[in-house]
Amino acid sequence: KQEVTQIPAALSVPEGENLVLNCSFTDSAIYNLQWFRQDPGKGLTSLLLIQSSQREQTSGRLNASLDKSSGRSTLYIAASQPGDSATYLCAVFQGAQKLVFGQGTRLTINP
């Protein structure tokens, strides 16, 4: 059974810092991995999709890496801004169809 863990559960940093969010999964036989952000009381916004054959994917200030052999992914956020405050969710595709989610990292960027 696939389990996804995100560390830390919460993170608070001052504006402008670069930061890394971690995601680990127990079964390395994944298809793809997707990172989301969720604002309080809102839906999920897709940030990045990393295909299983890729090592990393970039979008603006975000960079996500994937190491299947070690069962890890990281989300790097450069030059953090208060608007980046949200919960960040990591999810792996199991069976090519359904996403298995971690519990999320609640990020607060302090002005």
Next chain:
Amino acid sequence: NAGVMQNPRHLVRRRGQEARLRCSPMKGHSHVYWYRQLPEEGLKFMVYLQKENIIDESGMPKERFSAEFPKEGPSILRIQQVVRGDSAAYFCASSPTGASGEQYFGPGTRLTVT
């Protein structure tokens, strides 16, 4: 291109009533997924549907829950005889392809059972 639409956004039901949650996928998407987020818990997969077919319902509770995605119209998640434990946020996602393609989520329906 409008995103995934869900309605209602908030739904209050008394114990024993029925709840119907609707999801309209993004234009051109024929794959729909339902997830549930219980209070203080992560999102859990419930069911995966294509038009007129249930592909994977391994995450659906065995009783009271059903889902459909008819040829015309939105996907419907139906919960019969709701109980307090059904209170949660229900999210729908759609994808243009079922093969590990990027999933796009709607804003969710927050169900409260009183």
